Amino acid sequence: MNAPDSPAPDAEIEALADEVEARVVAWRRDIHQHPELGNREFRTAHLVAEHLKALGFDEVREKVAHTGVIGVLKGGRPGRVVALRADMDALPVSEEVDVPFRSRVRTEWNGLQCGVMHACGHDAHTAILMGVAEVLAEVRSRIPGTVVFIFQPAEEGAPDDECGGARMMIDEGCLADPQVGAIFGLHVTSNHPVGKLGYRSGPLMASSDELRVFLRGTQTHGAMPWRGVDPIVVGSQIVMGLQTIVSRSIDVTKEPSVVTVGVFHGGNRDNIIPDEVKMEGTIRTFDEDQRDAIHEHVKRITEMIAASGGAKASVQIKRGYDVVVNDPALTSFAVPVLERVAGAANVGVVDKICAAEDFSFYQKAVPGFFLRVGCRRPEAGLAAAAPNHSPRFFVDERCLKLGVRSLCALALEWLEG
């Protein structure tokens, strides 16, 4: 139990979460049926902003980082500032889940027609945080401090040639005004059944960087390779060379990492050796020093293998999301709170995940804790459950109330200090 003088005892939060649950489910279904892609979350943002205004928030800032919404709820007592974050964007995926609120929305993404679906569960995150706003607004006179609600666009990435997401929200002041002391966020996952909460101290999710290689040889007849420089053979050596970085040059006892070449384009006929090959890949790490080291290895290996074959390489590495690192002290604080909310048997350490999340940018600025919330039907095994980003991704809505209770408890208890 929490302290008797706490701003809102567990039982009261539980009762308020019960009350709001049906509405959270309704919001989630509405948002699910009307999914919007990154930087285009106009309807969703409007829904959120109107809700926060109706609750009497002290401040509701709209159009932050394109379509983001920031809500400030000042408690009746002085204190620190805690931020809670939800992401609002959907994915260019055509839904295959057979529910009455299935998405049939189609739109354009980077010039291509596509279906749109909340295949990563951000509809659940947005609805949960709207529910948290309602619960905390109810007990606001007793809250010792301020809660900043961050509804962020474009977590999955902005359209080509646009900025967006967490980095832009921070640039536009979401942690600075008022000055945030800690941030909490969550993500639903079908890796775990509904009712379970997962955490990890330190690195949880990987950094994600984009690799592009342009390799120039000299075009010649496929039957006379000695008259040119074959970028396909040189490029193949580079692919194999890049695979030696993680296995030969990085301390595997520290953290795992991945270098993948996922695109290899060159040539247009069997009997022509082309001028040029283009490769693209992704680099994932759980340690910022290893990340820098891998970048250097990638550049050196690519350029020197190219030179050894008489070709010329240009290497571009676009830094994407940083490593999601849960602050160890904040994690130690959070675990007993979550155990109280979900029951100790339902809270456990989860494995690292090679996917990336732009929650990492908030965590670079202030101590942050990112929680995983199980959303799989308990009767479905892991093998049968579609992962996030699948057209068959399914959210067991019983996870919503647990999400509301978790964020309420973390925020209130952190503010109590």
Ligand SMILES: [Zn+2]
């Ligand atoms: Zn995602």
Ligand SMILES: [Zn+2]
């Ligand atoms: Zn996501």
